[in-house]
């Protein structure tokens with residue numbers, strides 16, 4: 106009987122540890138998909154790191170500016186599918202700035218790495 110109670114307590118303790126572990130994981134956002142919770146901003150920074158654009162989605166006010174910085178050792182580009190902007194090759198720690206005056210959704214990618222696709226700049230109020 107005593108061992109049964111101890112087993113039950115251990116099982117409960119394990120459950121609590123597992124549960125708190127899950128909670129911690131869901132709060133961890135190292136690669137956010139957006140720069141904010143919906144409100145467009147006047148200036149945003151996008152970090153290119155580990156072969157990904159972070160945040161992958163930026164909501165920008167018309168006339169707003171985005172600055173990309175390559176933190177990888179590999180060169181990357183930030184190239185608009187529609188041809189509005191193109192950083193050219195960015196080497197480590199190089200930056201590229203672009204000011205978006207026309208509202209719209211700009212989908213861009215890295216021309217060197219095909220998996221670095223579908224990043225967006227959404228310009229509007």
Ligand SMILES: [Cu+2]
Nearest residue numbers: 181215217218
């Ligand atoms: Cu790349």
